[in-house]
Amino acid sequence: MNILFLCTANLNRSKTAELHFAAKDPVNVYKSAGLSQKECRRHGTTLCTEDLLEWADLICVMELLHISRIEQYTGRRFLNKIINLDIPDIYSFGDAALIEQLELSYNAKHHG
Structure with missing residues (x-):
């Protein structure tokens, strides 16, 4: 399964999720990206593209705002692949x- 983690800047939450779950679970393929072009450019991180959204079997966003942003640019076609992990932007990379929080929310919403 291809699993994509998305946050605003691909700096802390989604990048931590990608690296954590990729190290823990070699069966699935994990990637991450950010949804703010301005923030991704500022930090030199990966910006989400429609190709990434197509690639993913499961899209994990950190906030409701992220779902709105995807819908704003791509309509409703990816909404059935999205789960909201509901993790606020208060953490540092690797915290x-x-x-x-990623473990609790991902396991509850993906497996529960």
């Missing part, structure tokens, strides 16, 4: 508390 143990962020990893704990």
Whole structure:
């Protein structure tokens, strides 16, 4: 399964999720990206593209705002692949508390 994690800048939340789950689960393929062109350009991180959204079997966003942004640019065609992990932008890259929240939310919403 191809799993895409998205946050605003692909700096902390989605990048941590990609690296954490890729190391833990070699069966699936994980990627991450950001949804703000301005923030991704500023930080030199990966910006989400329609190709990435097509590639993904499952899209995990961190906030409701991220779903709105995807819908704004691509309409409703990817909405059936999206789950909202509901993780606020208060964590640093690799933060143990962020990893704990990612695990709890991903397992509850993807497997639950």
